[in-house]
Amino acid sequence: TQLLEQSPQFLSIQEGENLTVYCNSSSVFSSLQWYRQEPGEGPVLLVTVVTGGEVKKLKRLTFQFGDARKDSSLHITAAQPGDTGLYLCAGSGNTPLVFGKGTRLSVIA
Amino acid sequence: DSGVTQTPKHLITATGQRVTLRCSPRSGDLSVYWYQQSLDQGLQFLIQYYNGEERAKGNILERFSAQQFPDLHSELNLSSLELGDSALYFCASSLGGSGGYTFGSGTRLTVV
Numbered sequence: 001t002q003l004l005e006q007s008p009q010f011l012s013i014q015e016g017e018n019l020t021v022y023c024n025s026s027s028v029f030s031s032l033q034w035y036r037q038e039p040g041e042g043p044v045l046l047v048t049v050v051t052g053g054e055v056k057k058l059k060r061l062t063f064q065f066g067d068a069r070k071d072s073s074l075h076i077t078a079a080q081p082g083d084t085g086l087y088l089c090a091g092s093g094n095t096p097l098v099f100g101k102g103t104r105l106s107v108i109a
Numbered sequence: 110d111s112g113v114t115q116t117p118k119h120l121i122t123a124t125g126q127r128v129t130l131r132c133s134p135r136s137g138d139l140s141v142y143w144y145q146q147s148l149d150q151g152l153q154f155l156i157q158y159y160n161g162e163e164r165a166k167g168n169i170l171e172r173f174s175a176q177q178f179p180d181l182h183s184e185l186n187l188s189s190l191e192l193g194d195s196a197l198y199f200c201a202s203s204l205g206g207s208g209g210y211t212f213g214s215g216t217r218l219t220v221v
Contacts, residue, residue: 033209042111042199042212043152088152096142096165097210101151 003027004091004100012106016078021103023089024071030092032065032072037086037102079107112136115200115213123221127188130216132200134181140164140205141183143175146197146215158183159205190220 005024013019023032031050035043047056049065049072056063060083062075072089084107090097112135122128134141143155154167158177169175172190177183187194197217201210 040214042113042201042214043210044111044212045209048209096154096157096167098154099144099152 004089004098006087006089006100006103008103009101010104010106012108013079015080015107015109018075018077019079019105020073020075021087021105022071022073023100025091026070027091027093028069030069032069033090033092033097034063034072034074035088035090035099037088038084043086043088076105079105081107081109083107111211111213113200113202113211113213115198115216117216118214119217119219121219121221122190124190124192126190126220127186128190128218130185130187130198130200130218132183132185132202132213134183134200134202135211138202138204138211139181140203141177141181142201142203142210143169143183143185144199144201146199147195152199155185187218192220194218195220 007022033048034046037043047063052067052069054065060077064073086102086104088102090099114133116131139160142157145153155169156175157165161177172188175185197215199212199215201212203210
């Protein structure tokens with residue numbers, strides 16, 4: 001069974017701070033996706049990373065896929081209250097997406 | 110609006126009852142996935158259908174069943190409900206392959 005461990009589980013920071021959340025597995029994934037989920041809504045896809053070592057930027061968000069395609073990180077620069085939410089990583093292999101339990105981020109103004 | 114429609118949004122029912130959750134996928138998507146989300150377990154994959162056929166099965170209980178109809182909408186049937194079945198149930202759709210999923214807003218099931 002492929003498992004994805006996300007850390008930290010909870011993160012509360014002040015507006016303007018930087019943060020990094022992590023997604024780790026002992027399994028290799030063909031691709032890895034990051035989603036953000038807000039209360040009362042389903043997860044929304046932020047990015048897909050496919051190549052080991054790949055780095056993708058989405059405004060203030062930087063996503064990195066590990067060289068061995070077993071781990072990923074999400075870095076947010078100058079966090080804003082609008083970044084508040086549950087960040088989920090999901091791995092794709094031969095089965096439907098496997099999700100981590102998420103990092104719940106709260107950005108305080 | 111993500112394009113994936115789930116009904117109902119909320120459902121409260123008693124133990125032992127049976128309910129049906131409905132999902133209409135995004136236009137053009139052939140794959141439908143059902144996930145269960147609880148606070149302690151996170152998003153757990155239940156079952157996938159592709160163009161009407163069952164494609165993959167996850168941690169779906171025998172009391173649960175699903176199907177995808179010719180118009181590609183899908184239904185998840187939950188029977189002999191227990192208190193522990195209370196959770197958010199999400200439907201997602203995709204074109205297939207390794208692309209991202211589009212999720213609906215979910216159905217919050219409360220079993221009392």
